[in-house]
Amino acid sequence: MVATPVPTAETTAPRTPAVRRGRRRRRRLETRDIIVLSVVVGLTVIIDLALIWGTSIASIFLSFTAYEGIGTPRYVGTTNYHNLFTIDPTFWPAFEHNVLWLAFLGLVATPLGLLMAVLLDRQLRFSRFYQSSLYLPVTLSFAVVGFLVQLVGSADQGVINAILGRTHGNGIDFIGNPHLNIWLALAFAGWRHTGYVMIIYLAGLKSVDPALKEAAIVDGASPVQTFFRVVFPTMRPINVIILVITVIEALRAFDLVYVINGGRNGLELLAVMVVDNIIGEASRIGYGSAVAVILLILTTGFVITYLTQILRREESR
Amino acid sequence: MTQSLLTPSQLSRRSLLRGAALGAGVVTVPGLLAACSGGGGSSGGSGGAKQQNITFGSNYSDPTPMKALQAVVDGYTKKSGNTVKVNTVAHNDYQTNITRYLQANPDDVAAWFAGYRMQFFAQKGYLEDISDVWSGLxxxxDALKAASTGADGKQYFVPIYNYTWALFYRKSTFQQKGYQPPKNWDDYIALAxxxxxxxxVPIGFSDQDGWPAMGxxxxxxxxxxxxxxxxxxxxGKQSWEDQKVKDVFGLWASLFDQGLYQPGANGRTWEQAGTSFAKKEVAMVVFGTPHVALQTPQADHADIGITPFPIIDEANGTDSVEAPIDGFMLPKKAKNKEGGKDLLKYxxxxxxxxxxxxxxxxxxxxNSNADTSGYEQLQKDSAALAASAKHISQYLDRDTRPDFAxxxxxxxxxxxxxxxxKSDxxxxxxxxxxxAKAIFSQPVS
Structure with missing residues (x-):
């Protein structure tokens, strides 16, 4: 890297009379390169260390303490984890909801987005219109989506109950019933996720060489075979991105449920527990950090397993 | 009403003028500024030294309280000539973020609640001692002073008002149907x-916000x-597993079991429940006075009946009234403490x-010197209820540690x-x- 610009410098300055000056210039360029490189790389490394590794390690450290935001954290061993697993009634529901969220986005919303992308890739009439309307929810923030959920699901004033004609105190309580509200929230999260996945796959499909498809058809492959055996595998980089996005979206899910009812009563999620304990009036920073560490392990667990698999397959090729 | 509407517009015109003066670079001419602030005169308590800029953190986000707080601020700016910038945050968000707010970059005066909920922060060292302000009040x-005092005996809070929690009903409905406000628990159940x-629908109920059921x-x-x-x-000195607590839940559960509550409370906000009461969709509701009054049109306020929560054990009667006190405090990290204290004094x-x-x-x-002659009937009843109490409680989330509540x-x-x-x-x-055991085992500071 460092050596490459050197010949360029010499060729662009052929009129340099003395060798000494050339050398001096070369050395000066090298130092500048080193400075530029160390600044660029150094800054990135510092930011990465401080904002990603620093905070992660701080969370892990704090999760073994009791800390209220000021003063010194007191070491309490694994008490926070013990309390989480044994006496906190929110933890296991939150954990299950996160897994459910992941399963729903991964098995329903993502395939649906892929299906939409494949359909829209076929140059349908009004395809731009469909694209935009499917993509529209992505442009809405989750806070707005959460507000929509309330408008749609409220027992007294909601749209669904109005359509069903159940407005006089006998409305179905989509927001307050802890067995129903999670599905309403998932439907809206999926609505948004589908559009997101669709637009990424649409771009991916456009980049697949049409010659590949033609060759497959000439060889007698059915459209389904063509897609699954030829097109889908060639989109592997896109698939990795989609998978990572889906896992991260599912595990960091927070804003939607927080807007609906503060992430309680059937809508518990790990990220909400982190916020409630750390940022909320309670200020149990050590305890919230323990939840954050579990969330970190879950997220990195999924992503690292998948990436190592991909890389191993790449190497064996 | 017209008068109070006029005041803010006068203020905004005045601050506009002041802003224009600053913009035109005439800050160096204090005479002109004084002329602009006009009318109010310089009889303020701050000694008329130099003009202060004070910031004011508020969770008075509903329209009426917001306007009312602005009236207080207007009264202060008029009297002192200082400028006050009010930063209003939606009240639930304000409460959720209070810890971070007090630690990071608080305003000079911040809205909060009296009692343990304030003492907790005083003990953590987030609040400035304002005993010197209290010496001039x-x-x-004594009860109010105690509610404004931290565990260390110093004052940290200046109250502005309180309100009572009670059982509310509509007088016209009760009269029309011949119902009587219930005196004891059996009456209450029978009436419902x-x-x-x-x-x-006998009793309106909501708990999506998390706090209304605590009452x-x-x-x-x-x-x-x-x-x-x-x-x-x-x-944290009594166990939640005590039979006494289980009995409380048992009595409460009987209201659900007999279908006396408006169903679906977890999906209803307090505003929606208040609106149900205002529209006479529910007959009774247990709420704080403002929760009912703010959702009911002014013309119907005279129709709101207020009665103490029914007696369960004659030994206790109705000797306790839940009457939370709201007010203001001075964060330790405030930038203009002198100005903050001056505003608190006002x-x-x-x-x-x-x-x-x-x-x-x-x-x-x-404040016993406040003018109560303009009270409407609901306020008179509410004040009488508070005055009749032997014990005043603040509210569950103000009487215990916030990390527990x-x-x-x-x-x-x-x-x-x-x-x-029963098994639930x-x-x-x-x-x-x-x-509770895990949380109360951690010291506060």
Missing amino acids: NGFT KKIKADGG TFDYINMRKNGYQFHVDLMA IGTPDAENAYLKVDNSNIAV QTVVIKAFQSFIDKHS IDALCKSMQDQ
Whole structure:
């Protein structure tokens, strides 16, 4: 890297009379390169260390303490984890909801987005219109989506109950019933996720060489075979991105449920527990950090397993 | 009303002029500024030294309280000539973020609640001692002073008003159907059953916000087990697994089991429940006065009846009233502490309370020198109820540690509203006690 610009410098300055000056210039360029490189790389490394590794390690450290935001954290061993697993009634529901969220986005919303992308890739009439309307929810923030959920699901004033004609105190309580509200929230999260996945796959499909498809058809492959055996595998980089996005979206899910009812009563999620304990009036920073560490392990667990698999397959090729 | 509407517009014109003056670079001519601030004169308590800029953190985000607080601020700016910038945050968000707010970059004066909820922050060292402000205040009872005092005996809080929690009903409906406000628990159940038989929804209920159900719990607990048990339970000195607590949940559950509550409380906000009451969709509701009054049109306020929460144990009668006090404090990290104290001093005067209550007539004055002649009937009844009490409690989430109220009690009560069989109650009480033990074992500071 460092050596490459050197010949360029010499060729662009052929009129340099003395060798000494050339050398001096070369050395000066090298130092500048080193400075530029160390600044660029150094800054990135510092930011990465401080904002990603620093905070992660701080969370892990704090999760073994009791800390209220000021003063010194007191070491309490694994008490926070013990309390989480044994006496906190929110933890296991939150954990299950996160897994459910992941399963729903991964098995329903993502395939649906892929299906939409494949359909829209076929140059349908009004395809731009469909694209935009499917993509529209992505442009809405989750806070707005959460507000929509309330408008749609409220027992007294909601749209669904109005359509069903159940407005006089006998409305179905989509927001307050802890067995129903999670599905309403998932439907809206999926609505948004589908559009997101669709637009990424649409771009991916456009980049697949049409010659590949033609060759497959000439060889007698059915459209389904063509897609699954030829097109889908060639989109592997896109698939990795989609998978990572889906896992991260599912595990960091927070804003939607927080807007609906503060992430309680059937809508518990790990990220909400982190916020409630750390940022909320309670200020149990050590305890919230323990939840954050579990969330970190879950997220990195999924992503690292998948990436190592991909890389191993790449190497064996 | 017209007058109070005029005041803000005058203020904005004045501050506009002041802004224009600053913009035109005439800051160096203090005479002109003084001329602009006009009318009010310089009889302020700050000694008329140099003009102060004070920031004011507020959670008075509903329209009426917001206007009322602005009236207080206007009264202050007029008197002192200082400028006050009010930063209003939606009240639930303000409360959720309070810890971070006090630690990071707080305003010079911040809205908060009296009692343990304030003492907790004082003990953590987030608040500035304002005993010197208190030495200049008068008209407050010892009880009010105690509610404004931290565990270390110093004052950290200036109250502006309080309000009572009670059982509310509509006088016209009760008169028309021949109902009587219930005196004791049996009356209460009998009346609710009768209302149900007549085709009405007996008791309005909401808990999506997490706090409204606490009022009912507190009242059943104080009526059944007495005020001291409430205090000890909140302080972590009594067990949530105590049979006394299970009895409270048992009595409460009977209201659900007999279908006397408006269903779906976990999916209803307090505003929606207040609106149901205003529209006479529910016959009764346990709420704080402002929660009912703010959702009911002014013309119907005279129709709102207020009665103490029914007696459960004659030994306790109705000796305890839940009457939370709202007010203001000075964060330790405030930038302009001198200005903040000056503003707090004004808030402690009868003038400030009068200005506030003139706009927001759902609360009652705490300063005995405040003008109560303009009270409407609801305020008079509410004040009489508070005056009749032997014990005043603040409210569950103000009487206990916030880390317990916010992370444990809210979820526990919502789960109780969802499931309340006897075995559910036993499991719930055990879970609450386990968590209480873990939380109360951690020292506050």
